[in-house]
Amino acid sequence: MQYIQVTFTFENIEAYQQDLLINDLAEIGYNTFEDTESGFAAFVDFEEYSQVTLTEVLTNSLENIVYTYTVEEIAAKNWNEEWEKNFEPLIISEQCYVRATFHPAQPQYPYEIVIDPKMAFGTGHHQTTTMMMQYILSFNVQDKAVLDMGCGTGILAILAAKKGAKSLVAIDYDEVCYQSTLENSTLNNISNIEALWGGKEVIPQASFDVILANINRNILLDQIENYAAVLNAGGSIFFSGFYESPDLEMITEECLKFDIKYVDHQKIGDWVAAHFIKN
Known part of the structure; x- marks a missing residue:
């Protein structure tokens, strides 16, 4: 299965704001999240990805927050191995x-x-x-x-x-x-x-x-x-x-x-x- 990985980088986000964003992303189908040094990566099945829906969530969730993000298609990961780490x-x-x-x-x-x-x-x-x-x-x-x-x-x-x-x-x-x-x-x-x-x-x-x-x-x-x-x-x-x-x-x-x-x-x-x- 192919996935879409959306990687977020933030300049001024609070922990609770990031939690809210993750919750909002989960509600539109994103099912796995990984912390990074400057934000986090979110993963969704290729068939469920919608740029329009993602944009709507970011507009509603990240008001007054400085951020950038990248979107890339990736091959399936061993998710059990990832969370075991x-x-x-x-x-x-x-x-x-x-x-x-x-x-x-x-x-x-x-x-x-x-x-x-x-x-x-x-x-x-x-x-x-x-x-x-x-x-x-x-x-x-x-x-x-x-x-x-x-x-x-x-x-x-x-x-x-x-x-x-x-x-x-x-x-x-x-x-x-x-x-x-x-x-x-x-x-x-x-x-x-x-x-x-x-x-x-x-x-x-x-x-x-x-x-x-x-x-x-x-x-x-x-x-x-x-x-x-x-x-x-x-x-x-x-x-x-x-x-x-x-x-x-x-x-x-x-x-x-x-x-x-x-x-x-x-x-x-x-x-x-x-x-x-x-x-």
């Missing part, structure tokens, strides 16, 4: 050890998760995933029904399963993420995660005690009504993938329409994760 083990709250298959086990930690991310989002290294894992580690999910929206590698659902969740549904619109969740569930000997490929339309007509949604502000705002419809009274939602201002206020206001109230939030860098409860 940069994937280091991770420890969350001194309780959860996240590693790849080629790292040694560390049985001194209460929870160990083995992740083969491939091109799926969610190794725990991003601030949003870290905060969501911290919430799960501090929250009682024993015997609860859990919905994980935008599951990526399945890492959040896997951690909830290891903490005793009764049943779990993990949903992602990206087929790579869907397949990754299936594979990673097997790697971690988890048998009670049902992975689904799609968006809000595939949420089962069931009831959940806990919803995990690490996506982005606009998708969260669009899907809160769907979450409210399947969340039990007294149930918790944990959101991440957005910023404190104005995102948190917008999400809080939307949740109030469905009698879901803000509890607290945490912040790493510019990213926020928040806990809400349905009355």
Whole structure:
């Protein structure tokens, strides 16, 4: 398979601005990203590349940012080899050890998760995933029904399963993420995660005690009504993938329409994760 590589060079970009751009590119089909000394490279399947769409994203995302970029056609890479070069083990709250298959086990930690991310989002290294894992580690999910929206590698659902969740549904619109969740569930000997490929339309007509949604502000705002419809009274939602201002206020206001109230939030860098409860 042929790919298009778009390599960005920046003069004045902040880390959170680069994260936002990467998120916007992912939404138009870019599926792999590599850091460079002065920016990053983004990769998309040759058939999915559109200069018009790329220009629209850059115009909306990079206002007042000085940058240049190049576009080139490249042959397929061994993506597993690429991420193996940069994937280091991770420890969350001194309780959860996240590693790849080629790292040694560390049985001194209460929870160990083995992740083969491939091109799926969610190794725990991003601030949003870290905060969501911290919430799960501090929250009682024993015997609860859990919905994980935008599951990526399945890492959040896997951690909830290891903490005793009764049943779990993990949903992602990206087929790579869907397949990754299936594979990673097997790697971690988890048998009670049902992975689904799609968006809000595939949420089962069931009831959940806990919803995990690490996506982005606009998708969260669009899907809160769907979450409210399947969340039990007294149930918790944990959101991440957005910023404190104005995102948190917008999400809080939307949740109030469905009698879901803000509890607290945490912040790493510019990213926020928040806990809400349905009355």
